[in-house]
Amino acid sequence: MPTYELALMLRAMPKPELKTTLTRISHAIFDRGGIIRNIENLGFRPMPYKTTAHGLVHREANYFVFKIDTPTKAVADLKEEYRRDVDVVRQRVFLSQEPSKNDCTLEEELLPPAYRKDVQNMIDAGKTQVNRFTYKFKYNSGLDYYPFQK
Amino acid sequence: MSLSQYLGAKSREHKHFLLEFIYKSENRAQQNQFLHTLVLRAATYVTDCGFAGCVPTSYRATTARFSSTDAKITTNNDEPVEMDNPYKKERRQCILCKLNITPDYKNYRLLSQFQSPYTGRIYGRHITGLCKAKQDLVENEIRKAQNCAYMPYYYKDKVFLKDPKLFDPENPVRAHRF
Numbered sequence: 001m002p003t004y005e006l007a008l009m010l011r012a013m014p015k016p017e018l019k020t021t022l023t024r025i026s027h028a029i030f031d032r033g034g035i036i037r038n039i040e041n042l043g044f045r046p047m048p049y050k051t052t053a054h055g056l057v058h059r060e061a062n063y064f065v066f067k068i069d070t071p072t073k074a075v076a077d078l079k080e081e082y083r084r085d086v087d088v089v090r091q092r093v094f095l096s097q098e099p100s101k102n103d104c105t106l107e108e109e110l111l112p113p114a115y116r117k118d119v120q121n122m123i124d125a126g127k128t129q130v131n132r133f134t135y136k137f138k139y140n141s142g143l144d145y146y147p148f149q150k
Numbered sequence: 151m152s153l154s155q156y157l158g159a160k161s162r163e164h165k166h167f168l169l170e171f172i173y174k175s176e177n178r179a180q181q182n183q184f185l186h187t188l189v190l191r192a193a194t195y196v197t198d199c200g201f202a203g204c205v206p207t208s209y210r211a212t213t214a215r216f217s218s219t220d221a222k223i224t225t226n227n228d229e230p231v232e233m234d235n236p237y238k239k240e241r242r243q244c245i246l247c248k249l250n251i252t253p254d255y256k257n258y259r260l261l262s263q264f265q266s267p268y269t270g271r272i273y274g275r276h277i278t279g280l281c282k283a284k285q286d287l288v289e290n291e292i293r294k295a296q297n298c299a300y301m302p303y304y305y306k307d308k309v310f311l312k313d314p315k316l317f318d319p320e321n322p323v324r325a326h327r328f
Contacts, residue, residue: 040256048303094294099252110242
């Protein structure tokens with residue numbers, strides 16, 4: 001089961017209601033054979049843009065991030081369920097990503113173009129192409145004159 | 151402490167007498183010996199009170215003279231030494247790689263530093279000075295954060311406007327396209 005991050009925006013509501021909503025959301029995950037690794041509360045804050053959900057305009061939202069392990073097939077089902085939930089203003093699911101461990105290539109990128117690997121590859125690719133400025137069509141007729149009317 | 155004190159001369163006249171004695175001495179060997187002791191004593195006494203004026207120039211630095219045939223000097227200290235290039239430049243790194251930061255869509259405060267305060271658009275690689283991989287990551291995470299309503303699309307959050315500048319958009323690494 002891959003790890004997903006479920007970013008949820010819940011509508012402004014009193015705390016007990018919020019609690020029941022979070023419980024409902026969590027149970028939806030458990031019912032589909034998923035587990036919750038972590039729940040992050042990013043707080044109640046104004047949204048950068050207003051959002052319409054279930055016939056209401058929302059300018060503020062409770063931000064939550066669920067880190068869940070769930071079967072891949074269950075994700076679409078979960079999203080469909082949350083779409084029907086009137087307390088969920090907006091929801092996004094991302095695959096949780098590990099911090100990449102590649103070295104910085106800035107030094108190579110700052111070299112003059114002739115020394116850059118991608119530019120060299122481009123020049124090599126250009127050499128395999130037909131030069132349209134010097135290309136001359138060959139008739140291959142074996143005649144030293146053009147047999148047709150010009 | 152003056153030179154005359156150092157030489158053991160009681161007075162200025164005495165000092166002049168001593169020097170006069172050196173110059174006028176008939177015996178060449180005696181004169182040389184006297185001068186040598188004088189110079190050895192004066193060599194440790196660093197002063198510029200006319201020292202160069204009162205001693206012949208050839209004796210200014212005669213504390214120790216080594217010749218090429220001297221046994222002490224003939225050790226091979228002067229051979230080339232195996233070492234790394236001392237003038238090799240340090241490998242440049244982008245700021246996120248240097249500080250080992252992986253941009254994340256939840257950290258929208260960091261991401262907003264790569265956003266124009268006027269239009270909310272993401273600055274290019276020639277302005278941010280990031281490496282290709284990190285720039286791609288930053289752009290993707292900004293798009294995710296904007297989609298999640300953590301970050302605005304068309305402006306920068308006014309709370310973050312006074313955050314420190316990571317780069318100067320007026321001075322790009324390479325010229326602007328426009």
